[in-house]
Amino acid sequence: xxxFLQYVINGLAKGSVYSLLALGLVVIYRGTxxxxxxxxxxxxFATFGTLWMYSQGLQLWAALIxxxxxxxxxGGVIEFGLMRPAGKKSPxxxxxxxxxxxxxxxxxxxxxxxxxxxxxxxxxxxxxxxxDFYRIGGTCKGSVCTGGVVWRxxxxxxxxxxxxxxxxxxxxxxxxxxxxxxxxxxxxPDSAKLVGVSTNRILMMSWGLSSAVGVVGGTVxxxxxxxxxxxxxxxxFLLASAAATLGGLDSPGGAVIGGLSLGVVESLxxxxxxxxxxxxxxxxxxxxxxxxxIILAVLLxxxxxxxxxxxxxxV
Amino acid sequence: MTAxxxxxxxxxxxxxxxxxxxxxxxxxEGEVAVILGANGAGKTTTMRAISGMIQRKGNVTFQGQSIVxxxxxxxxxxxxxxxxxxxxxxxxxxxxxxxxxxxxxRKGDVDADIQEWYGVFPRLRERRDQKAGSLSGGEQQMxxxxxxxxxxxxxxxxxxPSLGLAPIITQELFQVLGRLNxxxxxxxxxxxxxxxxxxxxxxxxxxxxxxxxxASGTAAEIAADDAVRKAYxxx
Numbered sequence: 001x002x003x004f005l006q007y008v009i010n011g012l013a014k015g016s017v018y019s020l021l022a023l024g025l026v027v028i029y030r031g032t033x034x035x036x037x038x039x040x041x042x043x044x045f046a047t048f049g050t051l052w053m054y055s056q057g058l059q060l061w062a063a064l065i066x067x068x069x070x071x072x073x074x075g076g077v078i079e080f081g082l083m084r085p086a087g088k089k090s091p092x093x094x095x096x097x098x099x100x101x102x103x104x105x106x107x108x109x110x111x112x113x114x115x116x117x118x119x120x121x122x123x124x125x126x127x128x129x130x131x132d133f134y135r136i137g138g139t140c141k142g143s144v145c146t147g148g149v150v151w152r153x154x155x156x157x158x159x160x161x162x163x164x165x166x167x168x169x170x171x172x173x174x175x176x177x178x179x180x181x182x183x184x185x186x187x188x189p190d191s192a193k194l195v196g197v198s199t200n201r202i203l204m205m206s207w208g209l210s211s212a213v214g215v216v217g218g219t220v221x222x223x224x225x226x227x228x229x230x231x232x233x234x235x236x237f238l239l240a241s242a243a244a245t246l247g248g249l250d251s252p253g254g255a256v257i258g259g260l261s262l263g264v265v266e267s268l269x270x271x272x273x274x275x276x277x278x279x280x281x282x283x284x285x286x287x288x289x290x291x292x293x294i295i296l297a298v299l300l301x302x303x304x305x306x307x308x309x310x311x312x313x314x315v
Numbered sequence: 316m317t318a319x320x321x322x323x324x325x326x327x328x329x330x331x332x333x334x335x336x337x338x339x340x341x342x343x344e345g346e347v348a349v350i351l352g353a354n355g356a357g358k359t360t361t362m363r364a365i366s367g368m369i370q371r372k373g374n375v376t377f378q379g380q381s382i383v384x385x386x387x388x389x390x391x392x393x394x395x396x397x398x399x400x401x402x403x404x405x406x407x408x409x410x411x412x413x414x415x416x417x418x419x420x421r422k423g424d425v426d427a428d429i430q431e432w433y434g435v436f437p438r439l440r441e442r443r444d445q446k447a448g449s450l451s452g453g454e455q456q457m458x459x460x461x462x463x464x465x466x467x468x469x470x471x472x473x474x475x476p477s478l479g480l481a482p483i484i485t486q487e488l489f490q491v492l493g494r495l496n497x498x499x500x501x502x503x504x505x506x507x508x509x510x511x512x513x514x515x516x517x518x519x520x521x522x523x524x525x526x527x528x529x530a531s532g533t534a535a536e537i538a539a540d541d542a543v544r545k546a547y548x549x550x
Contacts, residue, residue, distance in 0.1 A: 177419070184405055184416050191403040194366060195466065196391035196420035309407055 002137065003275070005149045007267045013155035013224060015263020016162040020217030021233075021240030022247065022255035023169065024210040029249045030186040031206035032087075034094050038101035040237025042078070042211050044230070045105045046071045047218030048113035051122060051228060060123055064219050068212040075211030076204040083207070084200065110230055119229030122222035126157035158220050165213060166256045173252070182206060186250065239266075239288070246295045248308020258306065265291050319344045319470055319502050320365070320377050320395075327364035327371035334360040336526040337373065342470060342519075347496050347503045349513040349534075351547045352523035358506040359400050361523065362474045365504075366390055366397040377470070392420050396468035400475050402459040406448030410439050413447050413458055417465030425465065432461040435491070453484035460491070470502045471495070477509040485509060489516055510547040514538060522547065 021039060028036045036042075046067050053063035082101065086093040110116065126132075134156075138148025173179040184192035185202045192199055221236060222228040243262045247254025269287040298306060318341040328334040334357045342348040352358045364371040367387035375383045382390055396417075405413050414432065418425040433440035436457045442450060447458055456476055463471055473492065477485040493516035495501045507513035514520060520537040522530040530543055537543055 180412065180416060181419065183408060183412070184419075187405045187407045188403060190368065191399065191405060192416075193368065193387040194391065194397050194399060194403065195416050195462065196388045198386070198388045 002147065002149055003272075004268075005136070007271045008264050009149060009151050009155060010271075011264035011267030012260055013152075013158050013263070014266065015243075015260035016158040017217050017221040017224070017236055017259075018240045018243045018262055019162045019256040019259025020165065020213055020220065021236055022244040022259045023166065023252055024214040024217070025241060025244045026247075026249060026252050026255045027169070027206050027210040027213065029244070031182060031203050032083075032094075034083075034091070034098070035241060035244075035249075036207075036210065037095065037098040037237075038078075038105060039210065039214055039240070040233035041102045041105040041109070042071070042075070043214035043218035044228075044233045045109050046074070046211065046215035047222055047228060047232075048109050050215065050219050051120065051222070052113060054123065060125055060219075064125065064216065067215050067219075071211040071215045072208035075207035075209070078211075079204045079207035080200075084203070106230055117229055117231065119227040119232070122226055122228045124154050124223035124226065125161075125220060126154040126223070128152070128154045128223070128226075154224065158224065161216065161220060162256060162259075165216065166252060169209075169213075169252050178202075178205065235288075239291070242292060242295050244305075246298055246305055248305030250309055251305065251307040254305055254307030262291050262295075265294060317344055318342065318376075320375075320504065322365065322373070322375050324373040325361070325364055325371060325375065326373050327360055327369055329360075329369065334526050335364060335371075338523070338527055340521045340528055340531070342502055342504050345496070345500045345502055346518035347492070347505065347516050348519045348521065349510075349517040350504070350506045350521045350523050351508075351510050351513070351543075352506070353508070355525075356523045357526045358523060359474055360526075362397060362400075362472050362504075362506055366395060366472060368397075388420075391466055391468075394467075394469035395472060396463035396466045396470070397472040398456075398459045398463045398474060398476065400478060402452075402455045404447040404450075404455050404458050404462070406446065408447055409444050410447055410450070410458060411443045413462050414439075414465050417462035420466050428465055428467075432464060436461055452479050453481070453488070456480060456484075456488060457491075460488075464495075464501075468501075470504065473503060473505045475506055475508065477507060477512070485512060489513065492516060511549075514548065 021043065024039050025036060028034060050063045050067045053066060054060050082097050083094055086097040132153040134151045135145055136149040136151060138145050173183060181192065181197045181202050184197055185199050189199050218233065222232060239262055240259065243258035244255045246262065247258030266287040269290045270284050273282040320342040322338060322340045325335050325338040326333055338361060350358055350361060363369045365375060367385055367390045371383060373383065374381065377393055377395060382393065405416055408416065414429045415425065418428065438454050439458055439461060447455060450458060476488050489512045492503060496503055505513055514534050517534045520532060520534050521528050522543055530537065530540060538548065
């Protein structure tokens with residue numbers, strides 16, 4: 001039981017990162033109907049930026065906030081300068097441009113920030129020393145405790161970050177005028193124009209918002225692995241898009257639940273069999289395969305994802 | 316009588332194809348104008364050209380100001396609201412959010428307006444938390460009109476409001492449009508195939524055939540025109 005809880009807690013941390021990237025994907029998908037293939041590399045490039053600012057003597061949190069703001073602008077520029085002109089040609093062009101952006105930003109990360117395959121050390125946003133954790137349960141002899149479930153402050157912080165960002169996005173979508181406009185554009189762009197929404201501006205904001213959420217994901221993840229390299233976001237993006245598909249591509253809440261459950265499943269499948277005879281044959285790749293099989297099964301039953309809206313329409 | 320909306324030599328279409336070939340029409344302040352036309356005559360194109368949803372050439376003047384180069388979201392701000400064909404409600408949004416969406420261009424509190432239109436369309440109040448997509452066709456049409464009115468327009472464009480509705484609902488709908496005009500002085504431009512009902516509330520009528528106006532006049536004049544009456548009013 002203790003092991004089980006421990007694996008769940010570890011899984012939640014990684015799942016939080018998937019959730020953050022998945023949230024970014026959902027924000028763009030709602031507005032444009034496109035899956036942004038460059039999401040992971042946009043986050044990578046910006047996360048390198050955070051590291052650079054940190055190396056110039058800024059607090060990590062301050063550096064993150066500044067890069068998030070810059071990413072917001074950068075995302076808007078990408079929409080305006082690349083995606084919109086491409087979208088006018090054909091929807092397929094958008095996919096091609098996004099893949100180009102994926103390649104380009106990865107190469108640029110190497111060029112500008114001297115990012116490499118081996119990677120650079122990355123600091124954590126949260127206290128992450130040897131003693132920075134809660135112990136749930138366990139036994140104590142004097143001041144020395146053992147056993148129980150260890151929940152590291154870093155993992156707690158990551159989870160809280162995801163939950164706070166989700167809550168903020170929810171408030172933005174449901175309670176503000178900009179959020180209402182985003183929902184209008186997602187649902188019916190023509191009608192949105194007819195009630196006075198500048199759909200272009202809303203799309204720029206969606207891209208900006210998505211990029212800003214992405215860099216939070218990147219920074220948190222680099223903190224967890226204590227390393228940033230050029231391949232950091234490959235697998236994360238893959239799993240984040242799977243998480244978004246699982247939760248329903250147009251549902252922010254679904255993206256978070258999808259991401260967290262994917263993280264937990266991955267962690268359980270990776271670690272649990274260690275207790276059993278076939279444990280030697282199971283590793284992280286098996287875990288991911290199992291996660292994808294589960295997603296496949298869910299989508300067979302519910303093609304729009306767990307929380308995605310299958311459209312209700314009466315004529 | 317001053318013309319609120321003046322359209323001269325309007326040419327518009329989709330891609331290389333022009334549907335409208337130099338169309339002229341006007342809507343006077345405080346009046347209901349009706350465009351009659353068969354399928355494919357260019358009715359919807361006319362509406363979309365006026366509200367700026369498609370590329371157009373020619374003169375479109377609203378309150379003395381040319382709007383032919385104005386973007387649709389700015390045209391709404393000038394005071395033209397369109398109820399698009401097929402209603403165009405935000406199907407995933409609640410009824411209340413649809414109404415709030417209609418007031419997007421306005422600043423400040425809009426709850427009083429929402430309450431006012433709930434008064435005019437009580438069914439919308441009953442269903443205010445339901446998704447618009449789950450409403451019946453007639454209810455959606457009412458919602459689409461109420462949403463357009465939330466922007467407090469000077470001119471309301473209605474694109475075939477009777478489409479897909481039961482005759483009794485259509486009748487109710489035109490009564491509402493007639494009242495909006497009579498009681499509130501709202502200027503309305505309606506495009507319709509259902510000519511009889513539309514002509515009853517119209518001050519002026521334009522007959523549209525293959526992209527240009529072939530006859531126009533007051534409702535009485537048009538009803539007296541044998542050819543038009545036979546073709547569009549069916550008696």
